[in-house]
Amino acid sequence: MNSNFMHIQIEEKIIDFLKKEIYDESIHLGKHTNLIESGMDSFSLLSLLMFIEKKFNVRIPSEEITETRMKSVQNLTDLINDLTKKK
Amino acid sequence: MRGAEYADVLFVLQVFGNKADAVPCECLRKSYVWMNVYQLINNSAKRYPDHMAIMEGDVSVSYDSLMTIIDAIAKDLHEFGIAGGHRVGLCFPNSIAYIAITYALWKLDAAVVPIDTALKESEVAQICDSMRITSIICFSNTAGSIRRQCPEIHTLFYFRKIQHSPQSISSNKHIAFVRFTSGTTGKCKGVVLTHGKIIQRIGSTNKVLHINAKDTVIWLLSMAHHFVSTIVLYLSKGAAIILANGFWAGSILKKANQMKATLIYASPFHYTMLANDQSGLMLPDIRLAISTTINLPDTVYEKFFKRYAIPIVQAYGIIEIGLICINTKNHEKKIGSVGSVLPDYKIKINTVEEPLSQDRQCGELFFSGPGFFDAYFDPWIDAGTLLNDGWFETGDIGWIDDDGYVYICGRKNDVINTAGMKVFPQEIENQLNRHPKIAECCVYGKKHDRLGEVIAVDVVLEKAGKPLTETEIQAYCRQKMASYKVPETIQIVGQIKKTLVTSKIIRRKPH
Numbered sequence: 135m136n137s138n139f140m141h142i143q144i145e146e147k148i149i150d151f152l153k154k155e156i157y158d159e160s161i162h163l164g165k166h167t168n169l170i171e172s173g174m175d176s177f178s179l180l181s182l183l184m185f186i187e188k189k190f191n192v193r194i195p196s197e198e199i200t201e202t203r204m205k206s207v208q209n210l211t212d213l214i215n216d217l218t219k220k221k
Numbered sequence: 222m223r224g225a226e227y228a229d230v231l232f233v234l235q236v237f238g239n240k241a242d243a244v245p246c247e248c249l250r251k252s253y254v255w256m257n258v259y260q261l262i263n264n265s266a267k268r269y270p271d272h273m274a275i276m277e278g279d280v281s282v283s284y285d286s287l288m289t290i291i292d293a294i295a296k297d298l299h300e301f302g303i304a305g306g307h308r309v310g311l312c313f314p315n316s317i318a319y320i321a322i323t324y325a326l327w328k329l330d331a332a333v334v335p336i337d338t339a340l341k342e343s344e345v346a347q348i349c350d351s352m353r354i355t356s357i358i359c360f361s362n363t364a365g366s367i368r369r370q371c372p373e374i375h376t377l378f379y380f381r382k383i384q385h386s387p388q389s390i391s392s393n394k395h396i397a398f399v400r401f402t403s404g405t406t407g408k409c410k411g412v413v414l415t416h417g418k419i420i421q422r423i424g425s426t427n428k429v430l431h432i433n434a435k436d437t438v439i440w441l442l443s444m445a446h447h448f449v450s451t452i453v454l455y456l457s458k459g460a461a462i463i464l465a466n467g468f469w470a471g472s473i474l475k476k477a478n479q480m481k482a483t484l485i486y487a488s489p490f491h492y493t494m495l496a497n498d499q500s501g502l503m504l505p506d507i508r509l510a511i512s513t514t515i516n517l518p519d520t521v522y523e524k525f526f527k528r529y530a531i532p533i534v535q536a537y538g539i540i541e542i543g544l545i546c547i548n549t550k551n552h553e554k555k556i557g558s559v560g561s562v563l564p565d566y567k568i569k570i571n572t573v574e575e576p577l578s579q580d581r582q583c584g585e586l587f588f589s590g591p592g593f594f595d596a597y598f599d600p601w602i603d604a605g606t607l608l609n610d611g612w613f614e615t616g617d618i619g620w621i622d623d624d625g626y627v628y629i630c631g632r633k634n635d636v637i638n639t640a641g642m643k644v645f646p647q648e649i650e651n652q653l654n655r656h657p658k659i660a661e662c663c664v665y666g667k668k669h670d671r672l673g674e675v676i677a678v679d680v681v682l683e684k685a686g687k688p689l690t691e692t693e694i695q696a697y698c699r700q701k702m703a704s705y706k707v708p709e710t711i712q713i714v715g716q717i718k719k720t721l722v723t724s725k726i727i728r729r730k731p732h
Contacts, residue, residue: 177705
């Protein structure tokens, strides 16, 4: 239950960032929304990576910056959890 | 063209080596002096009408179709009152329409002022004011805009007049481009490029790149920041440009294979993602993979080479002088170098007056050669008065090895290079200092392995009233400036270090 709650918290923080900094606030953004097809450019992706690293105190290796890992908020959350466990 | 056909002028240029004064025939000399970049693409269309010019997603246009689109847009813009001498802001995403609108404006002898779509309203207003822009073309509807649609590709664009008549700056210059950059005072200054200089510049670049009608280029960078030595060159030679649909390795690889791409023009970040791709897809037709914007890390070069057996070619360029060094040879032995200077140019290092390092005779790099900028726009300063005997002071520190290969060490002055975007600290400081609760601040760059540098700021708050938090300062920045200018790190400090004599802010060096 506790880990589910943390999972939800991470998702909410990422969605909040995406809506404020990357996308228009009016856009519906859920945890399954395909970020690849939503028009994110490379600089926005860099901003997102920096936010995640700073907010969740993780370091994302370059080999993890793939379409699969970055595809959705849920996938990003899974990545953060995987990186946190490795620490 | 006045007095001569384009092919005649090309012949003249080859014979007389780009020296207008040497041309004996008055009409050809006039034609040489006034050559419009539009004529280059028009010539490509005459030679290769059915060749694909640009692909955007699943939509592609031939050179013939592209000219139809350009000419239709030019007709519309002419009816709106755009004419020679006008400066028109173009705030548009990468697209076939972006390119077509640019050439349409050039056909009308108007100057294009690219405006990054990431900029906030106040920043756009500042550019419009500084560049004395007469009208603006955007991708989104704003009050007072007239909507039009490009033929064939059906892209919408919105035209809005800002001033009723252009304020003439210099009547004898056919200005094609004004690319703004922040000055040392934080105020916008525009780098002015005339048609003639652009044509000289791409001629010199192509002596090394050999772009031709058999080339297909995968394009990944922002056209607001990269256009002259790239897009214009490719289209002047009949090459095809694929506007990458997304920047992910998978989609780039699929497109490159589908279209048999021969060139990639991208940043180290794109090459990092390509290097990490595990699909097994290769790049069998690529003859040149060019990297620019920031320094290419050696690890990225090695990983990409291991994955694709293709060396990444570093290129070094500045908007004022063009792509001046490209490492097309010996890249495996000269990893880290931006190459030797292009054949039409000369380089020198200023190690006599200001030796900046005892190691490898590092010094400030100076270049001379054709195609340099014509002037800074605001205030108007002719380049001739700035170039010392034709030499351009880059502000970059570097060294040259015994084989003439150039290595860039860093910047002499304070400009921060974040993911290829050049940001002057003073611009951000000016904005922050407008906040009523900020007494003063100091912006500087911090090294970052993905972005090259990120922006950091030390802030001194006014004593009175409730103190600002870092979060509030960042929110203020996000409201006032483009996202790439927002400081990544904000620190509230008691004081800013300054020099004793001049009280000039002492900036921290990137660490």
